[in-house]
Amino acid sequence: MSAESTTLLDKPRAVITGRPVVPGVAEGEALVTRDTISGWGGVNPMTGTVIESRHELKGQSFAGKVLVFPGAKGSSGWSGIFHMAKLRGMSPVAMVFNIMTTKAALGAVVMRTPTVTDCDQDPLDIIRTGDWVRVDGDAGTITVWDKKPD
Amino acid sequence: MVKLTDAEQAMLEGDSGAATQKAMELLIRYADALGAERFVETNNVAGVPGSAPQWIKDYYKEDGGDYRAVFSRFDLDSDEVVDVPRMNAFSCHLQGGMDPMLWQEQGMTEAAHDNFVADEASVADHGIQILKTCTPYLAGNVPVMGEHCAWMESSAVVFANSVIGARTNCEGRESTSAAMLAKRIPDFGFHRDDYRKGHHGVDVRVPVDSIFEWGMLGYFVGDAVQDTIPVITGNVSDASLIRHKHFGAAAASSGGVEMYHMVGITPEAPSVEHAFGGPARGDIFIYDEAARKRIYETLNSVGNSEDVDYVMLGCPHYSIEQIAQAAALIEGRKVHENSALWVFTSRAVKATADANGYTRILRDAGAYLMTDTCSAISQAVPKGTKVAALDSAKQVHYLPAMMGIEGWYGTTAECIDAACTGKWKGKLA
Numbered sequence: 001m002s003a004e005s006t007t008l009l010d011k012p013r014a015v016i017t018g019r020p021v022v023p024g025v026a027e028g029e030a031l032v033t034r035d036t037i038s039g040w041g042g043v044n045p046m047t048g049t050v051i052e053s054r055h056e057l058k059g060q061s062f063a064g065k066v067l068v069f070p071g072a073k074g075s076s077g078w079s080g081i082f083h084m085a086k087l088r089g090m091s092p093v094a095m096v097f098n099i100m101t102t103k104a105a106l107g108a109v110v111m112r113t114p115t116v117t118d119c120d121q122d123p124l125d126i127i128r129t130g131d132w133v134r135v136d137g138d139a140g141t142i143t144v145w146d147k148k149p150d
Numbered sequence: 151m152v153k154l155t156d157a158e159q160a161m162l163e164g165d166s167g168a169a170t171q172k173a174m175e176l177l178i179r180y181a182d183a184l185g186a187e188r189f190v191e192t193n194n195v196a197g198v199p200g201s202a203p204q205w206i207k208d209y210y211k212e213d214g215g216d217y218r219a220v221f222s223r224f225d226l227d228s229d230e231v232v233d234v235p236r237m238n239a240f241s242c243h244l245q246g247g248m249d250p251m252l253w254q255e256q257g258m259t260e261a262a263h264d265n266f267v268a269d270e271a272s273v274a275d276h277g278i279q280i281l282k283t284c285t286p287y288l289a290g291n292v293p294v295m296g297e298h299c300a301w302m303e304s305s306a307v308v309f310a311n312s313v314i315g316a317r318t319n320c321e322g323r324e325s326t327s328a329a330m331l332a333k334r335i336p337d338f339g340f341h342r343d344d345y346r347k348g349h350h351g352v353d354v355r356v357p358v359d360s361i362f363e364w365g366m367l368g369y370f371v372g373d374a375v376q377d378t379i380p381v382i383t384g385n386v387s388d389a390s391l392i393r394h395k396h397f398g399a400a401a402a403s404s405g406g407v408e409m410y411h412m413v414g415i416t417p418e419a420p421s422v423e424h425a426f427g428g429p430a431r432g433d434i435f436i437y438d439e440a441a442r443k444r445i446y447e448t449l450n451s452v453g454n455s456e457d458v459d460y461v462m463l464g465c466p467h468y469s470i471e472q473i474a475q476a477a478a479l480i481e482g483r484k485v486h487e488n489s490a491l492w493v494f495t496s497r498a499v500k501a502t503a504d505a506n507g508y509t510r511i512l513r514d515a516g517a518y519l520m521t522d523t524c525s526a527i528s529q530a531v532p533k534g535t536k537v538a539a540l541d542s543a544k545q546v547h548y549l550p551a552m553m554g555i556e557g558w559y560g561t562t563a564e565c566i567d568a569a570c571t572g573k574w575k576g577k578l579a
Contacts, residue, residue, distance in 0.1 A: 021183045036376060036406065041526060041548040053452060053551045073377055073406035076302040079322035080198075083224065087209050101377060101406065102319040102339060105183040109176070110227045110324050115183075 010149040014126050016142040018096075018119035022108045026094040027134035030127050030144075031065040033057045036099075039107065040077025048090030066133040067092035068123050071099030078103035079110055086111045094135035096123045096142055116140050152181035152336065153188050161332055168232040169222070173328035176227050177336065180325055186336035193333060194299040194316075196242040196286050196306065197326025199278055200225055200234075201269045203247070204261065217272035225327035236277035237330040242291050243273050244303050245284045245467075247528050249520040250497075256520070256530040278330070282522040283496030285395065285467040287314070290498060295417060298341055300329040304408070305399035305466045305544065311409035313394045315417040317341045320408050340409060346418060347427030348411050350375045351434040354384030356442050361393050362561045365543040367437060368397035370445045372405030374435040381411045381425040384437075389415050392469050399466050400543035446578045449543055449559035452550040453574065457488070460535040461569040462525050462549070463562065464494030465542035470502045472562070473519065477508040479566045485516035486572035490532040493517060494524045517569070525549055539568040539576070 035056050037043065042052040048063035063085070072078050085091045095115040097104055108115040114137030123142060127133060132148040154162065162178070164171040181189065200221040213219035213231045222231040248258045248266055258266075274280060281289045284303045293299050293316035301307050301318045310316040319339040321329070329335045339345050352374065358367045364386075371380050380401075389412070401407035411419035419425035463476060476493055485491045493512060495503065500521050503509045509519045525531050526548045531538065537556040540546045541564075550557035558568070560576030568574050 019185070022179075041552055051551050053547075071377065071406075074304065074403060076304050076307065076320045076322055079324055083227075083324070084206070087206065087224075099377060100184065102184065102321060102325070102336075103406075106180055106322040106325050109179050109183050110322075112227075 012143045012145050013131070014121070014144040016119045016121050016123055016126060016144070018116040018140050018142065020137045020140040021105060021115035021117050022113060023137045024112070024114040025134065025136045025138065026114045027132065028064060028066045028093040030068050030129055030131040030133045031057070031060065031062050032068040032124065032127050032129045034070060034124055036070050036073040038074030039072065039079070039081035039103065040075035042074055043081050043085065045081045045084035045090065046088055048085050061090065062092045063090040065092050066094045066096065066135060068096045068127045068133070070124065071097050072101050072103035072107065076103065079106040082107040083110045094133070094137070096127070096135060098122065098124065116142055152178055152186055158189060158334060167235060169226070169234045170238070170331045172222065172226040172228040172232055173331040174334070176324060176328045177332055177334055181336035181338070184336050184338045186338040188337045189334040190298045190337045190341050191333055192298045192300045192329055192335050193239050194291065194293055194297060195239045195326050195329045196244050196291065196299070196301040196303065197321070197330065198244055198302065198323050199241070199276070199327040199330060200272060201243070201246060204265050217269065221327065225324055227324055234276060239330050239333045241277065241330040242279045242281045242286050244281065244286065244306070245524070245527050246282045246522045248530070249522055252518055252520050255518060256528060257533060258530065281496060281498070283467045283498070285469070285496060288467065288469055288499055289496040298335070300326050300335040302326050304402035305395065308398035308402045308408050308410065309395060311340050311346070312398060312411070312416050344427070346409060347379065348381035348425045349378035350380055350432035351430055352380045352382045353434055353436050354382060354386050355436060355438045356385060358386045359388045361396050362541070364393040365396040365400045366442060366445045366449070368400030369404045369449060369543040370437055370441055371410065372401035372403060372407050375405055375407065377406030377408070378432070379409050379411065380407065381413065381419065381422060381430070383413045383422060386412055386415065392472055395466050395469070396542065403544040403547040443578065446559070449546050452546070453537070453556050453558040455537045455556055456574045458537050458539045458558065458568040458572060458574045459489050460532050460538045461489065461491045461565045462494070462538060462540055462545060463491070463565060465524055465526070465540070465545035468493060468495045468499065470499050473499065473503045473508050474506065476562060476566065477511040479563055480515045480517060480570070481511050483515055483570045485569050488572040489569050491517035491566070491569040492525070493519050495519065495521060497521045526552055529553065531555070537574070539565045539574055541565045
């Protein structure tokens with residue numbers, strides 16, 4: 001591979017700006033869904049796997065991923081379930097969501113995962129599952145690459 | 151950044167003790183995450199403070215693995231373990247993990263029961279009321295209109311906001327535990343007047359006049375409006391506590407509805423204009439015969455086998471009116487040998503059911519009246535359950551997915567028939 005193409009690959013495909021929810025910086029592979037996520041009853045905290053019937057991520061785990069989703073729904077057990085997933089080492093490394101709710105905010109706070117919301121571009125249009133994403137919860141920026149930069 | 155009053159600043163500096171200080175620290179992180187500018191005071195908090203399965207206690211074993219460790223580390227998300235005093239706010243414990251008497255029938259181990267007993271003693275020692283129900287408003291905690299609360303339990307939250315006009319967000323375990331100490335919760339969302347106005351309309355064009363129909367409409371509404379506030383007009387009638395209870399629980403499950411307006415029915419919706427805070431806005435979702443049929447099919451899409459081996463009633467926890475109805479439906483009949491019937495309620499309501507003889511009628515039929523929990527919360531179903539029948543849209547949303555079983559949704563009468571025959575014969579009239 002030439003130096004030129006390496007540089008090209010290292011260049012982020014997009015930079016999104018939003019509002020910090022939880023401070024810190026983390027990066028990882030994106031897991032993107034257009035379905036809202038239930039915590040209690042929608043996720044198995046022991047594995048970080050989505051279990052909700054008819055959910056597009058059913059059977060997939062967000063453990064170690066950057067979870068990009070519209071927002072939280074369902075039971076008030078949302079933060080508790082994601083908090084348990086954190087204890088099991090099965091939480092996302094970072095989160096990006098569109099709709100602010102008490103469930104998603106509290107879950108992000110107690111997992112202490114860098115999180116950004118209120119973005120200037122819709123992250124669901126820009127980020128694809130498998131992209132490499134860095135979430136900067138201090139600056140409120142989300143940087144997106146096609147693959148992990150060298 | 152959230153602004154603190156002098157009293158809140160003093161709590162943050164430790165004037166009210168280390169636990170309240172940690173509670174304020176968490177509430178400030180939470181308020182900043184939400185973008186809230188201030189706190190509201192609350193003296194009505196309902197959560198699940200400090201209760202934990204053994205594996206969470208084991209996780210904190212270096213900190214002693216006890217109530218104090220779990221409350222500090224998990225509930226307050228504190229980096230250090232602090233002494234936890236009696237709670238400062240009027241505080242209630244919502245549903246728990248097992249029936250205090252029938253835990254063996256639920257398949258719980260002796261060790262899990264010991265853990266349950268120890269947690270409950272700690273909860274009581276901390277001045278938290280042992281309501282042990284998802285329906286605190288049926289067990290001694292009925293807020294009033296405009297009261298700022300910090301409640302967990304999505305079905306109770308939607309009831310408090312919509313039917314009573316109290317003000318609470320759908321709080322979580324950690325925020326409610328912190329609020330029990332600090333008597334504060336971020337001034338966000340449903341605490342604010344402007345947030346409580348409708349976003350979308352729902353036009354009901356088929357008669358919705360029974361608890362079965364109210365539940366299906368709720369499931370439709372949640373799916374349609376997701377986590378926004380619907381304004382429902384049209385052919386909804388015969389409002390009652392149990393119909394609102396089922397409707398709200400269903401809407402909170404299929405979407406994330408935390409408040410709804412029914413024009414002419416709920417207290418903040420005397421008119422369409424009032425409910426929207428101005429002219430109607432958003433989309434209008436039509437609930438007609440086709441939509442009703444589609445919802446019924448969705449709720450029954452995880453049912454295949456007609457051999458029902460378990461019937462669960464009481465999601466949300468049954469009121470005394472519903473227990474009386476179930477007892478009347480089953481009196482003189484027997485639960486089929488291939489099936490089982492568990493009915494769930496609160497301890498407060500069960501005391502009335504005992505006095506009225508309903509508990510005995512259910513037991514004589516081979517059914518159990520249980521308290522504290524439900525099959526989804528405790529993940530307890532009769533051994534070998536493959537196919538459940540349920541009269542709750544919320545429960546059919548959750549239980550089959552959680553337990554890997556099939557599920558049917560129908561009327562209470564269809565469910566009791568299934569329990570007594572072992573066969574599902576429900577259909578949409």
